[in-house]
Every structure is written in C-alpha cells, then in structure tokens.
Amino acid sequence: MVAGYITARTTDLAIVTVHRGQPKLVDHQVFINSEFSNFDSVFSLYMRKTGAPADFACLGVAGPVIGNKVTATNLPWSIDAKDLTKKYSFRKITIVNDLVAAASGLFQLKEDKFFTLNKGVRVADGNIGIIAAGTGLGEVLLFYDGKNYIPYASEGGHAGFSPGTQLEAELWEYIYGMKGYVEAEDVISLAGLQTIYDFMLEMNGAVRASWYVKAKDRPGKLIEMALAGKDDTAVKALDLLVDCYAAETANLALKGMTMGGIFLGGLIAPQIITALEQGRFMEKFVRVGKMEDLLKRIHVEIIIDDNTALIGAAAMAASSVAE
Numbered sequence: 001m002v003a004g005y006i007t008a009r010t011t012d013l014a015i016v017t018v019h020r021g022q023p024k025l026v027d028h029q030v031f032i033n034s035e036f037s038n039f040d041s042v043f044s045l046y047m048r049k050t051g052a053p054a055d056f057a058c059l060g061v062a063g064p065v066i067g068n069k070v071t072a073t074n075l076p077w078s079i080d081a082k083d084l085t086k087k088y089s090f091r092k093i094t095i096v097n098d099l100v101a102a103a104s105g106l107f108q109l110k111e112d113k114f115f116t117l118n119k120g121v122r123v124a125d126g127n128i129g130i131i132a133a134g135t136g137l138g139e140v141l142l143f144y145d146g147k148n149y150i151p152y153a154s155e156g157g158h159a160g161f162s163p164g165t166q167l168e169a170e171l172w173e174y175i176y177g178m179k180g181y182v183e184a185e186d187v188i189s190l191a192g193l194q195t196i197y198d199f200m201l202e203m204n205g206a207v208r209a210s211w212y213v214k215a216k217d218r219p220g221k222l223i224e225m226a227l228a229g230k231d232d233t234a235v236k237a238l239d240l241l242v243d244c245y246a247a248e249t250a251n252l253a254l255k256g257m258t259m260g261g262i263f264l265g266g267l268i269a270p271q272i273i274t275a276l277e278q279g280r281f282m283e284k285f286v287r288v289g290k291m292e293d294l295l296k297r298i299h300v301e302i303i304i305d306d307n308t309a310l311i312g313a314a315a316m317a318a319s320s321v322a323e
Contacts, residue, residue: 001015001016001017001053001055001056001057001314001317001318001320002014002015002016002046002047002052002053002056002057002058002317003015003016003023003025003057003058003059003060003310003311003313003314003316003317004043004057004058004059004060004061004310004313005059005060005098005101005307005309005310005313006033006039006059006060006061006062006072006075006077006079006098007033007062007075007098007134007135007136008033008062008072008073008074008075008135008136009032009033009034009135010030010031010032010033011030011031011033011036011039011042012028012029012030012031012307012310013028013029013031013042013043013046014026014027014028014029014310014314015027015050015052015053016314016317016318018318022108023108023311023314023315023317023318024314025307025310025311025314027050027052028307028310029046029049029050031045031046033075033077038077038078039077039079040084040087043084043088044088047088054088054089054090054091055090055091055092056090056091056092056093056317056318056320057084057090057092057093057094057317058093058094058095058096058101058313058314058316058317058320059079059081059093059094059095059096059313060096060097060098060100060101060102060309060310060312060313061079061095061096061097061098062074062075062097062098062135062136062138063075063097063098064097064153064155065095065096065097065100065153068080068081068082068093068094068095069081069082069095070095070097073136073158074135074136079095081093081094081095092320094316094317094320096153096313096316097138097140097153098138098309099130099132099138099139099140099151099153099154099265099309100140100151100152100153100312101309101310101312101313101316102130102132102138102140102265102303102308102309102312103128103130103140103142103149103151103312104151104311104312104313104315104316105305105307105308105309105310105311105312105313105314105315106128106130106263106303106308106312107149107315108311108312108315109303109305109308109311113303113304113305113308114263114301114302114303114304115270115273115277115301115302115304116299116300116301116302117264117276117277117281117282117300117301117302118282118285118296118298118299118300119299120261120296120297120298120299120300121259121297121299122259122260122261122299123259123260124260125144125260126144126257126258126259126260126261127141127142127143127144127256127257127258127259127260128141128142128149128256128258128260128261128262128263129141129142129249129252129253129256129258129261129262129263130142130262130263130264130265130303131245131248131249131252131262131263131264131265131266132264132265132266132269133188133189133190133192133245133264133266133267133268133269134189134190134266134267134268135189135190135191135267136157136185136189137156137157137158137183137184137185137188137189137192137248137266138156138157138265138266139154139156139157139252140152140153140154141154141252141255141256141258142260144260156184156252157183157184157185157188158183158184158185159183159184160181160182160183160184161175161182161183161184161186161187161188161244161248162247162251164243164247164287165243167240168240168243168244170199170203171187171196171199171240174195174199174202175187175195175199184244184248187241187244188241188244188245188248189268190219190267190268191219192241192244193219193222193223193237193238193241193268194218194219194222196237196240196241197212197222197233197234197237199237200233200236200237200240201233204233206233209231209233209234211225211231220271222234222237222238223238223268223271223272226238226239226275227272227274227275238272238275239275239280241268242272242275242276242280242281242284243280243284245264245268245269245281246280246281246282246283246284246285247284247285247287249262249264249285249300250284250285250286250287250295253285253295253298254291254294254295258298259297259298260299261298261299261300261301262298262299262300262301263300263301263302263303264276264300264301264302264303265302265303265308265309267306269302269303270302270303270304270306273302273304276302282300285300
C-alpha cells in the first residue's frame with residue numbers, strides 16, 4: 001500500500017504496512033514539487049526507487065476532490081485516480097482532500113502529539129473541527145454517525161475573510177486593492193503573514209528590514225523575529241495573524257458546533273505555540289457576543305505532528321484492504 005500527502009510545496013510518499021492493526025510508514029520520502037512537472041513524475045520515481053506494491057493507495061491532496069480527481073489549489077497539477085490506477089496497475093487508488101486525510105490521522109495520534117490551549121468541556125460524540133494554516137488554509141468538520149467519526153471536505157479556507165476590527169478592515173482593503181477579492185487564506189497562511197507584514201510597513205511608511213530581504217524563508221524569519229521580540233513590526237504582524245486565525249477558528253467552531261473539540265493543524269500553529277498559549281488566541285476565539293459562553297466550553301488543541309495527513313492517508317489506504 002502507498003500513502004501520499006501533496007501540498008503546494010512538497011509531496012510526501014510512503015509505503016504502508018500494518019502492525020497490530022495500526023498503519024505504519026516505511027520508506028517515507030519527501031519531494032520538492034518545483035523540481036517536477038507533474039505528480040506522475042514524482043509517483044513514477046518513487047515507485048521505481050522503492051518497489052512499492054501496486055495494490056492500494058490513498059493520496060491526500062490540497063484541493064477540491066470531485067469524482068476521485070483533483071486540480072491542486074496552489075499547484076499547477078491535476079491528479080486523476082482512474083488514470084493512475086490504470087497506468088500503475090493498482091487495485092484501487094483513492095484521492096481525498098488533505099484535511100480529510102488529516103481528520104483520519106487525528107485518531108492515530110498519541111496524546112503527546114497534542115498541546116491544549118483550552119480544556120473546555122468535551123462532549124462525547126460531539127462534532128469535531130480541524131483548521132490548518134500553512135502554505136494555505138484548510139478546514140474540515142467531522143460528525144459522529146453512531147459508530148465512527150465521518151469527515152467531510154470543505155473549501156472553507158477560500159471563503160471570504162471577515163474583518164472584526166478597524167485594523168483588520170484596513171488589511172482587507174489593502175489586499176482587495178491588490179487582488180480584487182480577499183479569502184481567509186490570503187490572511188491566515190504563511191503568505192498571509194508576509195502580506196500582513198507589508199501592510200504594517202505601508203501603514204507606518206516604513207521599508208522592509210534587511211533581515212527580511214536577505215531571508216530565504218521569509219515567513220519563518222518573520223515568526224522567529226516576532227517570537228524573539230526583535231522587530232516591532234514582525235511582532236505586530238504575528239499578533240494580527242493570531243487574531244485572524246482565532247476568529248476564523250471560532251467561525252468554524254460555531255458553524256460546525258464542534259463540541260467534541262477543535263484542532264489546529266498545519267505548519268504555523270506548532271511554530272507559534274509560545275504566542276498562542278499566552279492567551280491572545282483564546283481571548284479572540286471567545287470574543288464578546290451571543291455565543292461567548294458556548295465558545296468558552298469548546299476544547300481547543302494544537303496538533304504537533306506534521307505527518308498527520310500522511311498517517312491519515314495511510315490509515316485510509318489500509319482500510320481499503322478490509323473493504
């Protein structure tokens with residue numbers, strides 16, 4: 001079996017084995033997408049290098065999956081499970097949204113892979129939400145059918161960004177002036193953090209700092225400087241990102257009535273735990289309004305395993321064998 005996790009930047013592939021009923025990853029390899037013209041180039045290379053068995057596979061892809069095929073959102077790749085199944089003589093290949101894969105992986109993680117932001121009061125069999133900010137912004141909800149939690153995909157990260165303060169309204173206007181639209185992902189993502197930083201600079205009539213211009217990983221450097229308190233504009237940019245992240249998380253919690261808990265995945269949250277645990281996130285999450293008491297009750301955790309979606313894809317590939 002083969003599991004895959006395809007984002008805008010990288011493709012993770014691994015052979016799946018099952019030990020005592022639990023999926024395990026073997027020959028896990030990471031490929032830089034910019035070095036390949038399409039997914040088939042990556043997949044064929046991995047299959048040749050590893051001799052992976054051509055039986056079952058599950059691929060978690062960042063993009064809307066319709067009819068077992070997907071055109072990635074922030075990557076010029078189209079992937080069709082039917083074509084792959086035929087070309088590589090697999091018995092079955094399933095493509096799912098990356099957050100659906102992460103939802104499956106959520107139940108494979110041990111307790112030490114979570115960091116609690118708000119203990120709340122978890123309702124047994126209550127709905128669960130996952131929101132993951134990184135290269136993009138993904139959202140998924142899970143409901144309990146009486147036996148299992150069932151995830152259903154969304155493209156909520158591409159819904160419109162709703163400002164909640166005057167500063168956020170000005171940020172909205174700044175992005176709208178450049179793009180003609182403002183999605184939540186345009187703010188709550190690594191690229192969004194860079195946009196916020198530039199917005200802050202323009203507000204203050206300032207220019208980019210030399211450390212930022214020289215940085216190879218600009219979002220990473222922004223986070224580093226902000227957490228260290230070494231650059232005031234970086235600090236303010238990260239604070240605004242946290243505020244917007246919290247507000248969008250609350251929106252997902254309310255829309256899904258996630259009384260079973262809501263989880264922050266993706267690349268950003270684990271990097272900024274020290275900022276999130278200081279209380280700013282939960283203050284913005286709870287906010288003043290009619291649902292304040294309900295939001296205070298919701299259990300909020302950070303997922304600190306960056307292989308969650310790949311593990312989830314592995315679990316889904318393994319489940320195909322039992323079908």
